[in-house]
Amino acid sequence: MALIRNSTLRPRILIVGGGYLGLTTARLLLKQLGRGEATVTVVDPNPYMTYQPFLPEVAAGSIEPRHAVVPLRRNLPGAEVITGKVTSIKHADRSAVIEPETGEAFELDYDHIVLAAGSVARTLPIPGLEEEAIGLKRIEEAVALRDHVLSRVAEASLVEDDEERRRLLTIVFVGGGFAGIEGLAELEDMVRDAIAQYDTLTQSDVRFVLVEGMARVMPEVGEAQARWVVEDLRRRGVDVYLETFLQDCTDKHVKLSNGEEFDADTIVWTAGVKANPVLIDSDLPIDERGRLTVRADLQVEDENGVVEGAWGAGDNAAVPDLTGGGVGGFCVPNAQHAVRQAPVLAANVLKALRGGTDFQQYFHKTIGSVAGLGLYQGVSQIGDFEARGVLAWLMHRGYHGAAIPTLDRKKRVFANWIISAILGRDLTPLKDLDVPRKNFVEAAQSKPAPKKEKAS
Template sequence: MALIRNSKLRPRVLVVGGGYLGLVTAQNLLKNLGRGEATVTVVDPNPYMTYQPFLPEVAGGSIEPRHAVVSLRRNLKGAEVVTGKVTKIVHADKYVVVEPEGDEPFELDYDQIVLAAGSVPRALPIPGLKEEAIGLKRIEEAVYLRDHILDQVAKASLMENDEERRKALTFVNVGGGFAGIETIAELEDMVRSAVAQYETLTEADVRFVLVEAMSRIMPEVGESQAAWVVEHLRERGVDVYLDTFMQDCTDKLVKLSNGEEFYADTIIWNAGVKANPVLVDSDLPLDERGRVTARADLRVEGEDGVVEGAWAAGDNAAVPDLSGGGVGGFCVPNAQHAVRQAPVLAQNLLAALRGETEFKQYFHKNLGAVAGLGLYKGVSQMGDFEARGILAWAMHRGYHGYAIPTIDRKVRVFAGWALNFVLGRDVMPLKDLEVPFKAFVEAAESKPAPRKEPAKA
């Protein structure tokens, strides 16, 4: 295995992860580093950052998929961008193992490392879950989900068997956090619009089910707002089950802890996240949840004190919440913290490179929460101020339209929203995305038409 050393004779800052935190941290470093002061290297399996709060709207057809991602190379001019997966971190010797897709792994050394690998779905050992469910953490999943659901509607319109049609048009979402609520609301909105285009279907043919293990949804908002969202979803025909677990979904037969059983061709898993498992194969200090332990200044800290040259923030880090509002005393894994931690981390890392010993503490008091519930519907809470309906929906779009990085993406997102306002939601599915060569293969395998002999005079 080759070791790629920094040949530029200057310190290398290695950013593991090109999500929001990694992208914005690298941008801040590049903006403030002096000429020749350091090399910034970003490693991520994807060549783009995904703005995850937009995934429900991508799945619901309100945002074009490419508008919800940001190119790393285009927006990190001057940095080394490596498309590959970090599979091992050896901080004692300051190198990582990088595995590019379809190529040989190699070792990459560094002087400072930023752990911004984010999180992955927290899947539970439920029979059938791995085989039948789909998560919603990647843009590819959102695109697949949209086209799969619209394809289910099209197929169901031709089905004469009631049980098969009911199975095709039953959509289950497990998880009642923000991601789960926004997902089921956006999809319900989209499906109702799609069903209206088929004379053989009615809204009564469609069933949406939300399963939440806790006694309430959306812990980021007050109980009155959460209760209103439950009532709102039920008025839209969504079956909301609280204090309920999905126990099994083998062969798409969903079994709930309340005793109910039914078939569903679409099962979406939105039941929480966990730190990226790349951290497990490292010599860095982790807590019981697999997160890198960090100080409020975002330096990694273990039992023996600060780990020199290591920084962490975002979903893969246990960062103290100095505002006192975090669960267990730590910042919760959401975009609101990642947005604000990135510039603090970059500032402190620059100070360390320049030999300074004073570092800024990360402090952010939760300003509130906004959620979209489909077109012109939403809920928000800013301190004691609560909003519902179109005002909350506008607040949701305004906040996230502002928060997505780069002017290019902001313009495309707002332009897309404006077009949807005039033209309506786009419910046209694209077929065979999982097997794009299907038509070509079928054509290549088809038998040629028999050759006709010319008629004799």
């Protein structure tokens, strides 16, 4: 393993994670740092930040995939951006081991470390889940889900066997939080449009199933709004099973805790998240859920007090909710908190770098929630104000269209929406994205045509 030490006298701020929190924190630091005052290094497995609230619309074809991501290098001029993984952290030595996308792993020294690695899907040891299901946490998953489902619609249009057609067009979402509800509703809306293009298919051929272990969906909104969402989904033909668990999906044969069994070609897992496991291989303190333990000023804290030079926020940290409204006393892992934690994090790191000690505390009372449920359908709750239908859908698009970082991406997203409103949704699947050389290899392996003998 190569060893890289600081090559300049400038202190290094190492930001682990280039998601919303990492990107925004880095941008604010770069804007406020003096010339030569510090080096900002951002490490992420991807060269871009994914705006996760747009993944359901990417899966439904309403937003071009590249427009839901923000390239890191283009938007962090002056920063050192490394595409790779942080595999271990030794904060006692102020060093981290980084495994780049290509090349040999190396050790990088730092003066301050910011843990903004986000979260990953929280899975359970359910038979068949790892082999058959797909998540909805990454842009690649959203694109693959869209192309897979549209390809199954096309395949089903040529199938004469009713049972096989039903299997191809049965889509199951496990998890009734925001990601699951928005993903299912957007995909259902897209599939209904796609089915209308085939004379051999009817709307009754499609089956959408939502499986949720709790007695309600979307805990971020009130009971009345959650009940309306369930009623709206059922009105659209979705089978909603509450207080029900997925027990098995081996070979895509779904078994539910309510005793129902059926075959489904598409199984989407959106049943919660957990802190990025990068924290496990470190000497930084984590709680029983694998989250970094931090104070309200976003400094890492262990049983002995503040861990100097270590900071954390976002989904991978247990950030105290000073409003008292958070589950278990902590901020819920969502974009609303990440948006507002970044300025506090950047300000406090900058103050610490300059020798200050009077740090800001993060305090934010959740203003509400907005969700899109397909074209012209949505639900929102802002304080005591509740909206449903078109108004809530407009609020959802307005909020997230403004929240995605960079003016460039805002313009592209709004342009997507305008073009789709005029020309309609693009329902063309792209094939073989995971095997782009397939046709070339087949052509190379094909036998040449036999030579014709000349007539004597």
